[in-house]
Structure formats: structure tokens, C-alpha cells
């Protein structure tokens with residue numbers, strides 16, 4: 001009968017061991033990136049982040065353009081995706097007839113299942129030409145935005161704008177899934193209370209449902225941000241890959257992830273490799289922080305009502 | 308370890324508690340209960356909801372301690388041996404003292420046959436096989452008065468059975484490991500009247516061989532099926548007596564109040 | 572009265588906008604699927620699955636090496652991600668609120684949120700750099716690490732759905748705890764866990780970024796674990812950014828095959844859940 005006790009101990013040991021793999025893995029990832037990035041950080045110091053000169057031949061590695069591009073493309077993505085995603089989530093949780101909910105939710109969820117490289121392929125051959133030939137002329141000629149710095153300069157195709165749009169499509173399912181979840185978690189009583197006060201359906205959503213779920217929705221948006229910041233392939237394929245900071249969204253740019261992916265294979269010097277890994281280190285830290293905040297916000301909603 | 312059956316001590320109860328108390332964390336829900344259960348006897352434990360019947364029952368096969376934070380003090384003897392003594396394996400205890408719960412708990416991924424032999428499979432290479440296994444299945448199902456209803460579909464999923472059949476399947480599953488005592492925790496609470504009647508008949512059959520302890524908050528049921536009845540109130544054992552006596556001439560005023568329906 | 576009219580009009584406008592949002596959100600998917608079929612379908616032939624890539628200028632050829640490579644990478648990833656994820660999920664489901672469980676649960680979410688390219692760097696630093704060559708093994712391990720948090724999460728959730736009464740029933744029959752966990756609880760939760768595993772596989776099957784540093788890609792036939800190996804997503808990437816029309820056609824065909832693989836796995840995942848629980852759980 002001690003067999004059972006031994007079995008229990010072995011089982012405990014095994015599952016605890018498996019659980020410990022997760023912190024172990026994260027530690028190893030941090031170590032790997034730290035070690036690989038160290039030479040670049042120690043050579044460039046703080047200027048690695050602040051300098052905007054990324055010149056491989058000259059051995060100058062300033063990651064500012066990539067950091068700037070990451071932030072701008074992710075910002076465009078969120079600006080486009082958030083209203084759409086929240087709209088879809090409201091539609092699915094509050095408005096759509098029952099029979100329509102499953103299919104629409106399924107289609108939106110499928111967006112998350114499409115591999116990044118397929119988005120990239122589609123981006124190269126459809127999205128980029130479409131933006132160049134139709135959307136940009138519309139913005140410039142019809143809306144007369146050509147004079148603003150944001151839409152000035154030549155529009156060759158691959159651009160910060162294209163990256164932002166494709167990231168918006170990719171982040172949308174994540175934001176809408178989380179939002180739908182938190183909206184569904186809003187108690188019936190909150191809705192009833194608003195309706196009993198004579199609110200219209202929209203007023204109920206605006207004044208009772210959304211405020212109750214607000215920090216969860218913000219968490220979903222930040223989760224989408226985490227996805228957008230680290231997205232690699234699709235962005236690499238449509239952003240143009242040029243390490244420059246330009247005010248125009250129609251100019252090519254770089255993101256941290258696309259910089260690493262694009263230059264990794266052609267990196268010959270150790271310093272260049274290390275600089276790429278250092279970009280990875282910055283990306284790692286940024287996504288760590290962003291995800292930590294998002295999880296905390298979602299968790300706060302999921303773990304019950306608060307003031 | 309559990310001693311073999313001692314045939315020479317007819318007086319001694321099969322299972323007995325002495326000064327048994329049970330706790331969830333710091334709160335005591337069973338207090339100093341001393342009680343014996345004999346072979347060929349059905350003991351009913353009655354009392355209002357929340358008085359500690361289930362908890363007391365679960366102390367008898369060391370199921371209580373599987374709840375995080377739960378603990379028990381006192382002594383519970385099976386054939387004279389303290390099952391809470393150091394070195395006693397709770398698993399061995401549970402194989403001698405079977406248990407059936409309020410809601411039927413067939414294993415949903417197993418067939419009817421596999422449910423019956425579920426308790427035997429863990430014996431590994433000592434488990435009965437082939438024809439022996441079929442004998443065990445038939446014996447247990449007959450014992451649980453379910454054989455005729457399921458003999459043609461032993462390979463089907465157990466969750467296809469009705470609630471009453473599921474409950475009898477769970478009894479068969481408990482009987483297949485040949486326990487010396489069987490604990491029934493409100494076994495008919497979730498069943499319709501017809502199934503209830505079948506289970507009650509079954510209880511009568513069971514006591515021919517083993518000791519039966521049944522928790523119920525239905526006094527008519529206690530009166531119908533049991534030989535002795537124990538009345539529990541807020542964790543205290545108020546009174547225990549032959550069922551007839553307890554229901555007709557209770558000694559304690561609280562018992563009288565309860566059986567005449569003045570609370571609970 | 573006119574205030575009420577205005578409110579009602581606002582109501583209708585805003586509710587309609589959510590319809591518009593839903594249409595806009597589903598349009599890209601329909602466009603992508605349409606373009607994949609339009610551009611890829613004509614190139615996908617039996618040859619595509621059985622032939623090797625051809626050099627520039629020669630039409631035809633296939634991606635047999637990349638398809639096999641992707642399957643091998645998925646196999647390695649599953650061999651790592653499934654046991655670790657399921658084991659960790661069991662731990663989390665059973666320990667619930669212990670300090671270590673809370674930490675592991677949080678870190679698992681953090682790991683899940685890391686960009687895949689970061690996992691590529693990790694595998695490159697430890698599994699490519701020291702040995703001086705890219706390998707299928709490094710790629711599979713990077714993908715396996717990606718799978719771990721996904722499988723952990725669904726395993727935990729599915730196990731928590733198993734009613735505690737089953738656990739008690741098994742314990743009351745004299746099952747040791749470990750057997751209760753494995754042959755009753757895990758067994759009962761299995762369909763949900765299989766779904767989770769399939770979703771995880773669907774997600775890593777199309778991953779490209781971590782493979783750039785690890786599996787690297789290979790124009791030739793190779794199934795050796797310690798050599799660079801071809802993979803469908805890598806091949807699509809290489810062909811997509813090439814200047815040749817023949818290769819673009821191959822990229823579309825590869826993307827179509829990849830998306831079909833991913834969709835079939837995703838649909839299978841939903842089917843497993845539905846078969847078990849009667850209706851979809853999400």
C-alpha cells in the first residue's frame with residue numbers, strides 16, 4: 001500500500017516539475033536575450049535607444065527609428081482596430097440575433113488563426129497596391145489631407161500606413177474576443193437597472209454596460225497592443241524596412257521585430273548580430289510591461305465587481 | 308493495517324467511533340460522537356440540513372480529509388483497529404468501507420461494465436480478468452438489482468442510464484470491491500419515487516451481508532429501511548436507539564421536537 | 572417629446588454602427604480567403620505535394636520538402652509542448668491558489684504574450700549558436716515553447732470543469748490521488764484538452780518568425796533533426812519577397828495549403844468539443 005504513497009509523490013513531483021518549466025523557460029529567455037544583447041548595449045550605451053543612426057557599414061547602431069516605427073504602427077493599428085473591435089463585441093453580446101452570433105464570432109475569431117506570413121503575402125499583393133492606388137488618392141484629393149505632414153511625400157507603397165492597417169486587422173480579433181468576454185460578464189442586473197430608468201438600448205450600453213466593463217476592455221486593447229508590438233512577418237513584408245524616422249505615414253519605416261527579422265540573415269559582424277539581439281531585448285521588455293498591465297486589468301474585471 | 312475479519316467477536320460493532328470530532332478549518336461541525344455500526348444492520352443518521360451528517364459519514368472512510376483544511380480528532384475503529392492511527396493508509400480504509408453519494412457519480416468516459424470494475428482495475432495485475440471479471444460485473448449488478456435492466460448493453464456509456472439506474476450502478480461499483488461497510492449519503496435525494504423504492508429495497512438486501520450506514524433527512528425513509536437510528540443536531544449526537552424506539556418513544560425532547568416536525 | 576425622438580434616433584444610429592463595424596471586421600477575412608483561392612488554387616496540384624521546389628525560370632514544382640518539414644517541426648513542438656503544458660495545467664488546476672500556482676499562472680500568461688520572434692532568439696542563443704548550425708530541433712523547441720502556455724491554460728480550464736464529485740467518487744473507491752487525477756479527471760477532461768492542443772498546433776503551424784533563426788529553411792530534401800529544415804511558412808516568405816512571378820504563384824499556393832491545414836485543425840478542434848459537450852463552448 002505504500003505504492004500509492006510513492007505514486008502520489010512521483011505524480012506531485014512530475015506535475016510540479018512541469019509547472020516549474022514555465023518560470024524556468026522565462027528565465028532562460030531573459031538570460032539568452034541579455035547575453036546576446038550585451039555587446040551592443042555595452043558598446044553603444046544609452047545611445048542605442050536614443051540614436052537614430054542605424055548604419056551597418058559604419059558600425060553605428062541606434063534603434064530609435066525601429067522603436068519609433070513600432071510605436072507608430074501599433075498606434076495606427078489600435079486607432080483603427082479599437083472602435084471596430086468594440087463595435088463587434090457590442091454587436092455580438094448585446095444586439096445580434098442569436099442565430100447570427102456564432103457565425104460572426106467564428107469569422108472574427110478566424111482572423112486570429114490566419115498565419116502572419118499569409119497576412120504579409122496578402123499585404124504585398126493586395127493591401128499595399130490598394131492603399132497606394134485608391135486610399136491615398138482619396139485621402140489627398142477628396143479629403144485634402146495631402147498638405148498635412150502625415151500624408152505628404154511620395155507614396156511608393158510599402159509604408160508605415162500599410163503596416164498599421166495590417167496590424168489593425170491582426171489585432172482586431174484579440175481585442176474583440178476579450179471585450180466580448182468582459183461584456184458578457186456584466187451582470188443582468190446592471191442592464192435591467194438602466195432599462196428601468198427609461199434608457200434606450202444604446203444608452204444602456206453606453207451608461208451601464210461599457211462603464212462596468214471598462215477596465216476589461218482597456219485590458220483587451222492593451223493585449224492587442226502587445227500583439228501588434230511584437231508582430232513580425234506581416235509587418236516586415238509591408239513596411240518597407242528603412243531605418244529612418246519620417247513624419248509621413250506614407251514613407252517606409254521599420255519596427256523592432258521587422259528589423260530583427262529582416263537583417264538577421266545578412267548580419268555578418270558580431271556587433272551587428274548583437275545589435276539585433278539588443279533590439280530584441282528592448283522589444284522583450286516593452287511587451288513584458290504591456291502584457292503585465294493588460295493581464296492585471298483583465299484579471300481585475302474577471303475577479304468580480306469593484307467600486 | 309486492517310485486520311482480517313474476526314468471526315469470534317459478535318458483540319463488537321464492525322465499525323465504531325469514539326469521541327469523534329470533525330472540523331473545517333477551525334470550525335467544528337461534528338462534536339464528540341460515539342457510535343457503533345454492526346453487521347447485518349442498517350443504521351440511519353438523521354438530522355436537519357447542515358447538522359453534520361455528511362461530514363460524520365465522510366469521517367468513517369477518511370473521505371473527510373480530502374477536503375482542503377478539513378481535519379478530524381477522536382477514534383474510528385474498523386474491526387477494532389483505529390483507522391486514523393499512524394501508518395494506516397486511507398486508501399486501504401476506503402476499500403473496506405465503500406461510499407455512495409447524494410448525486411449519482413458514474414464515470415462519464417467509461418462504459419457500464421467499466422464503471423463496475425473501476426474499483427478493481429487499480430489492483431493492476433491482481434485485477435480479475437476475462438470470465439472472472441464478467442462474473443464480478445454480473446454479481447455486483449445483480450446485487451444492486453440492476454442486472455436485468457443493463458445486461459444487454461454493458462458496453463454502452465454509463466451516462467445514458469436514468470438517474471435511478473446510475474445510482475444503482477454506483478452502488479454496484481462500490482459493492483464490486485467487496486466492502487465490509489457501505490456508507491450511503493442521501494442516496495435517493497435526487498431520485499424519483501420509483502427509483503427511490505428500488506434503492507430502498509436494495510438497502511434491505513445489502514444488510515444481509517454487510518453493515519449499512521445511510522444518511523437521510525427523510526424520516527419516513529429512516530423508519531422504513533433502518534434498524535437503528537441516530538439523531539444528529541448541530542454536530543452533536545443527541546440520541547441513538549433502535550429505530551422503532553426512537554420514533555415512538557424518544558428520550559430527548561429535541562428528538563421529539565424534530566420527529567414531530569417542530570424544526571428542520 | 573423632441574428630446575425623446577432625438578434619443579431614439581441616436582439609439583438607432585449607434586446600434587446600426589455596430590452592424591457596420593461587424594461587416595467591416597469580417598470583410599478582410601473574406602477578402603483574404605477569396606484572394607488565396609483566386610491566386611493559389613490553380614497552382615495547387617498533386618505535384619505540389621510530391622515535388623521539390625524548382626529553380627527560378629522553371630514553372631511547376633512543389634513544396635514537398637516544406638510540407639514534410641512543417642509536419643516534423645509540429646511533431647517536435649508537440650512532443651515538448653503537450654506533456655509540459657498538460658502537466659503544468661494539472662498542477663494549476665489542483666493547486667489553484669497556492670503562491671507557486673498563482674506565480675506560474677501569471678508567468679504562463681506573460682509567456683503567451685511574448686512575441687514569437689523573442690522565442691526564436693532564445694532558441695538561437697542556446698541551440699543554434701553553440702553548435703554553429705541551424706537545426707530542425709531548435710525550430711521545434713522554439714515552437715514547443717510557444718505551445719506550452721496555450722496548452723497549460725486550456726488544460727487548467729478543462730480540468731476545472733470536471734465536477735468535484737467525480738474526484739470524490741474515485742477516492743471513495745480507493746483510488747490513489749495520482750490515479751484519480753490521471754485516469755478519472757484527466758480522462759474526463761480529455762476532449763477539451765485535445766481541443767486546446769489542436770488550437771495550439773494550429774497556431775504554431777503557421778509561425779514563421781522564430782524559424783528564421785532556428786530551422787532556417789532548406790531548398791533541399793532533409794528530415795535530419797540536426798540540420799536546417801524547410802518549412803511551409805518560411806518557403807512562403809522567401810517566395811513572396813522574391814522578384815519572380817513563378818515564385819509568387821508558388822507562394823500563393825503554399826499559403827492556400829497552409830491556411831487549409833490551419834483551418835482544418837481549427838475546425839477539428841471545434842468538432843471535438845462539440846462531440847463531447849453537445850454544443851460549442853464559446
Ligand SMILES: Nc1ncnc2c1ncn2[C@@H]1O[C@H](COP(=O)(O)OP(=O)(O)O)[C@@H](O)[C@H]1O
Nearest residue numbers: 331336354355356357358359360361362363374
Ligand atoms: N467544504 C466545506 N467547507 C467548510 N464548511 C463546510 C464544508 N462542507 C460542509 N461544511 C459545513 O459543515 C456543516 C455540516 O455540513 P454537512 O455535514 O454537509 O451537513 P449535512 O450533510 O447534515 O447537511 C455545515 O454547517 C456546512 O456549512
Ligand SMILES: [Mg+2]
Nearest residue numbers: 360361362493
Ligand atoms: Mg449532506
